[in-house]
Amino acid sequence: MLDDGRSTRGKRILRVRLNGLWREDAVADNQLLVDYLRESVGLTGTKTGCDGGECGACTVLLDDQAIPACLTLAVRCEGRSIETIEGLAAGGRLNRLQRAFHEHLGTQCGFCTPGMIMAAEALLRRQPAPSDQQIREALAGNLCRCTGYVKILESVRAAAADA
Amino acid sequence: MHNAPPGRRRPTPAAGVPLIDGIDKVTGRARYTADLEHRGALVGRILRSPVGHGEILRLDVTRARRLEGVVAVVTGEDCRHTYGVLPVAMNEYPLARGKVRYRGEPVAAVAAIDAETAARALALIELEVRELPAHYDTASARAPGAVLLHEDRPGNIERAVHHVFGDPAAGFATADLVREACIDCAEVNHAQIEPHAALAEYDPQTARLTMQSVSQVTFYLHLMLARCLQMEESRIRVIKPFVGGGFGARVEALNFEIVTAMLARAAEGRVLMELTREETFITHRARPQTSVRIKLGLTRDGRLTACECEVVQRGGAYAGYGIITILYAGALLHGLYDIPAVKYDGYRVYTNLPPCGAMRGHGSVDTRHAFEVLLDRMARELGLDPFAVRRRNLLVAPTRTLNELAVNSYGLADCLDRVEEASGWRGRRGHLPRGKGLGMACSHYVSGAAKPIHWTGEPHAVVNLKLDWDGSVTALTGAADIGQGSSTMVAIAVAETLGVPIERIRVVAGDSATTPKDNGAYSSRITFMVGNAAIDAARRLKKLLIAAAAHKLGEDPENLDCLGGLFGSTRATQTTLSFADAAKAALVNEGTLTVKGTFTCPPEAQGGKHKGGAVGSTMGFSYGAQVVEVSVDEATGRIVVERVWIALDCGFAINPLAVRGQIEGSVWMGMGQALMEETRYLDGMPAHASLLEYHVPTSVDSPPIEAYIVESIDPNGPFGAKETSEGALAGFAPALIAAVADALDVDLDQLPATPDRVMDALVARRRRQRLQHQPAGDAK
Numbered sequence: 002m003l004d005d006g007r008s009t010r011g012k013r014i015l016r017v018r019l020n021g022l023w024r025e026d027a028v029a030d031n032q033l034l035v036d037y038l039r040e041s042v043g044l045t046g047t048k049t050g051c052d053g054g055e056c057g058a059c060t061v062l063l064d065d066q067a068i069p070a071c072l073t074l075a076v077r078c079e080g081r082s083i084e085t086i087e088g089l090a091a092g093g094r095l096n097r098l099q100r101a102f103h104e105h106l107g108t109q110c111g112f113c114t115p116g117m118i119m120a121a122e123a124l125l126r127r128q129p130a131p132s133d134q135q136i137r138e139a140l141a142g143n144l145c146r147c148t149g150y151v152k153i154l155e156s157v158r159a160a161a162a163d164a
Numbered sequence: 165m166h167n168a169p170p171g172r173r174r175p176t177p178a179a180g181v182p183l184i185d186g187i188d189k190v191t192g193r194a195r196y197t198a199d200l201e202h203r204g205a206l207v208g209r210i211l212r213s214p215v216g217h218g219e220i221l222r223l224d225v226t227r228a229r230r231l232e233g234v235v236a237v238v239t240g241e242d243c244r245h246t247y248g249v250l251p252v253a254m255n256e257y258p259l260a261r262g263k264v265r266y267r268g269e270p271v272a273a274v275a276a277i278d279a280e281t282a283a284r285a286l287a288l289i290e291l292e293v294r295e296l297p298a299h300y301d302t303a304s305a306r307a308p309g310a311v312l313l314h315e316d317r318p319g320n321i322e323r324a325v326h327h328v329f330g331d332p333a334a335g336f337a338t339a340d341l342v343r344e345a346c347i348d349c350a351e352v353n354h355a356q357i358e359p360h361a362a363l364a365e366y367d368p369q370t371a372r373l374t375m376q377s378v379s380q381v382t383f384y385l386h387l388m389l390a391r392c393l394q395m396e397e398s399r400i401r402v403i404k405p406f407v408g409g410g411f412g413a414r415v416e417a418l419n420f421e422i423v424t425a426m427l428a429r430a431a432e433g434r435v436l437m438e439l440t441r442e443e444t445f446i447t448h449r450a451r452p453q454t455s456v457r458i459k460l461g462l463t464r465d466g467r468l469t470a471c472e473c474e475v476v477q478r479g480g481a482y483a484g485y486g487i488i489t490i491l492y493a494g495a496l497l498h499g500l501y502d503i504p505a506v507k508y509d510g511y512r513v514y515t516n517l518p519p520c521g522a523m524r525g526h527g528s529v530d531t532r533h534a535f536e537v538l539l540d541r542m543a544r545e546l547g548l549d550p551f552a553v554r555r556r557n558l559l560v561a562p563t564r565t566l567n568e569l570a571v572n573s574y575g576l577a578d579c580l581d582r583v584e585e586a587s588g589w590r591g592r593r594g595h596l597p598r599g600k601g602l603g604m605a606c607s608h609y610v611s612g613a614a615k616p617i618h619w620t621g622e623p624h625a626v627v628n629l630k631l632d633w634d635g636s637v638t639a640l641t642g643a644a645d646i647g648q649g650s651s652t653m654v655a656i657a658v659a660e661t662l663g664v665p666i667e668r669i670r671v672v673a674g675d676s677a678t679t680p681k682d683n684g685a686y687s688s689r690i691t692f693m694v695g696n697a698a699i700d701a702a703r704r705l706k707k708l709l710i711a712a713a714a715h716k717l718g719e720d721p722e723n724l725d726c727l728g729g730l731f732g733s734t735r736a737t738q739t740t741l742s743f744a745d746a747a748k749a750a751l752v753n754e755g756t757l758t759v760k761g762t763f764t765c766p767p768e769a770q771g772g773k774h775k776g777g778a779v780g781s782t783m784g785f786s787y788g789a790q791v792v793e794v795s796v797d798e799a800t801g802r803i804v805v806e807r808v809w810i811a812l813d814c815g816f817a818i819n820p821l822a823v824r825g826q827i828e829g830s831v832w833m834g835m836g837q838a839l840m841e842e843t844r845y846l847d848g849m850p851a852h853a854s855l856l857e858y859h860v861p862t863s864v865d866s867p868p869i870e871a872y873i874v875e876s877i878d879p880n881g882p883f884g885a886k887e888t889s890e891g892a893l894a895g896f897a898p899a900l901i902a903a904v905a906d907a908l909d910v911d912l913d914q915l916p917a918t919p920d921r922v923m924d925a926l927v928a929r930r931r932r933q934r935l936q937h938q939p940a941g942d943a944k
Contacts, residue, residue, distance in 0.1 A: 045199035046192020051441040055855035086192035099190040110647025111189030112408025140863040149832025
């Protein structure tokens with residue numbers, strides 16, 4: 002960082018519950034949540050696929066809601082709970098969506114997968130038995146270029162049935 | 165060849181196996197280029213041309229260089245060597261020299277301690293350009309007196325192709341119906357979800373460069389880095405991390421990759437370059453805007469008598485793959501149906517737009533679209549069923565096409581039967597309510613180019629296997645897994661040939677320091693070529709293991725085999741040896757075993773002797789037939805795809821799960837091109853360069869796709885397999901246009917079939933009908 006004071010000006014201590022654990026970090030007022038996760042914490046499972054709000058690859062959960070981390074300031078998450086793809090496999094066991102995406106080939110190149118799974122996770126938490134149309138709508142902001150969504154839908158259906 | 169006899173047991177569970185790197189992907193553990201450890205790396209940024217065509221009068225980087233925190237600045241002065249994927253057409257510099265030829269062309273680049281400093285440095289670079297007249301469409305670029313983009317290319321024609329096979333005039337003379345169509349297909353983009361990125365490290369102590377990038381063909385990147393940086397190839401290491409999709413975007417070395425390496429060397433350190441989505445669009449290299457004029461002759465009963473086709477591609481500012489693309493567009497008129505005469509004229513035109521390149525279905529898609537659309541219209545005019553017309557013109561394998569392409573297996577007839585039945589075509593076609601329709605079309609694609617671009621005399625593929633004291637088998641391959649599952653395919657091929665569970669195989673891929681050279685993920689070559697090389701390597705290893713096991717068991721090697729990881733006699737004795745014990749026995753006096761398998765396409769598979777005759781040649785074509793069902797809203801022109809039935813002859817499905825995934829994905833990508841995808845430029849300025857403006861189908865727009873696998877068991881494919889990732893794409897758009905014609909009796913001549921174009925066609929049809937119903941003289 003340049004030694005002209007720019008980089009320390011406007012920083013504050015952020016306290017968040019990240020994947021179940023509380024932590025504190027100094028973050029700039031203008032730091033985006035996606036950069037906080039990737040660059041400051043080192044959780045690179047959350048992806049950047051566009052120039053802001055176009056693709057859904059950065060989807061994480063903020064208090065159980067799926068949000069684009071690239072359009073969210075880190076400081077807005079003060080005192081709240083953030084979950085990323087890295088937090089889903091509790092105790093090393095794959096979460097049901099992760100297992101289903103793996104077994105049903107809901108992932109090909111895998112770049113959209115973390116965001117897609119987080120969006121699906123938010124759906125299953127609020128709607129444990131979604132219809133096909135509900136699944137399609139819940140994932141409409143998450144672009145995938147490999148699967149044609151066929152096996153993504155199959156994966157979410159299988160995970161829902163796995164409850 | 166190493167084919168297995170037909171009827172052999174399926175090598176994998178019937179449904180297929182998940183990807184061997186799938187768990188990394190679903191847990192977020194998989195590291196893509198931008199995820200690689202890069203603490204302390206400099207940030208690279210590129211300054212791009214603000215004009216579509218111009219002469220660089222002044223480029224002053226002094227102030228940028230002086231800015232604190234800037235470590236390196238590079239310009240065209242730092243690399244006077246051209247690069248390009250085709251040895252005969254390298255006409256591009258990583259950073260422009262003398263002229264800029266499209267808006268967004270890289271002109272200079274900086275490496276700085278952070279993104280903010282890099283951005284400020286770019287703003288301090290002084291660039292003065294004298295604008296030249298620019299050509300943004302092929303008509304203007306080809307017009308007399310047009311300013312040339314490249315002095316050695318009169319008329320801005322990068323390549324003209326003129327091929328005639330058979331006697332077209334005689335063919336048309338015997339036809340009962342001759343019709344022509346002019347079809348226009350918009351330029352589209354791969355839009356892979358991972359934006360471009362590269363991480364380069366130059367070590368000044370050892371003068372070595374390590375490059376990690378999003379490449380599909382690390383070998384080409386390696387070659388071009390050595391050429392542009394004037395380094396010995398042996399001092400460069402290229403590694404492919406996880407890659408977030410390719411679809412052809414990354415089959416040639418890209419300017420930002422070379423620029424990142426230039427910056428790393430100038431900075432004597434590590435540079436991470438992450439392109440924005442906008443820059444990723446501008447880097448482009450995708451399917452060109454294409455105008456097709458096609459003419460077909462048919463007999464009354466649907467037999468094709470001749471085909472004449474002219475293709476004009478808007479290639480963009482540099483050569484890239486252009487020559488191959490324009491050759492493919494003509495070559496793959498052949499190989500799908502039996503046509504007695506074919507004339508092809510192709511023109512690849514330079515324009516002041518981002519260079520086009522290879523994209524899934526390379527070169528074949530827009531021509532196939534035009535061909536199938538016209539065939540459907542003529543079938544209607546003759547009152548023939550579109551399935552019947554296709555069946556009337558089937559090839560019989562083995563055969564050679566007029567342009568000397570080998571067709572060794574051909575499952576198209578089965579594909580037609582499967583989708584005709586599955587879609588309920590016979591009962592439903594013509595009986596759907598107004599606004600609903602069914603359409604069908606066919607397509608095919610190569611299983612790897614039989615003649616590689618860089619001809620070196622080496623085999624087409626090499627796979628190494630390492631067997632060590634721990635009983636593990638490591639397969640080393642340069643094949644680039646970009647999500648299509650190629651590493652999983654290698655694991656299956658080795659495991660099945662050895663007779664061990666797939667879990668025993670580890671695959672290491674895409675690192676020039678450890679894996680054998682490979683021509684990478686292009687032209688759907690990996691399953692056919694690398695798969696065969698993997699089988700060859702596993703057979704050699706198995707021979708060594710059987711000899712060792714036979715010695716240990718006191719059996720005749722002839723009578724031994726390995727099944728389920730156990731070596732035992734094929735006669736009914738009880739003694740067996742575990743794979744681990746056989747491995748230990750094989751290592752006695754030898755130590756760690758390394759074996760190599762190869763695959764080579766024989767010269768007779770490499771196409772005809774005519775100029776450009778190698779393009780299109782392959783050891784095996786995949787074949788597909790599909791039916792598309794649509795609803796069209798007459799008030800808005802909006803098309804909804806209700807369902808798709810697709811059957812693909814992939815020879816043999818080594819991993820049925822992955823095969824279905826590839827078929828669904830390619831059909832869907834064809835749907836994007838058919839319905840909505842289109843790049844747009846305003847005076848050379850990209851107006852589409854985000855995923856909000858460049859529309860790709862979302863989960864809400866995407867129909868159920870029923871995929872059927874047809875297995876023709878290719879005589880040369882690994883276990884009989886052929887390609888599966890590209891062949892289905894080209895059939896979607898013409899099937900959709902046929903379905904719209906069935907629904908509303910309108911002919912659409914343009915892709916994508918957006919609501920405005922559908923409305924235009926509906927209005928034109930109504931006007932035509934009004935004219936027909938008015939007495940002559942009343943027409944307005």
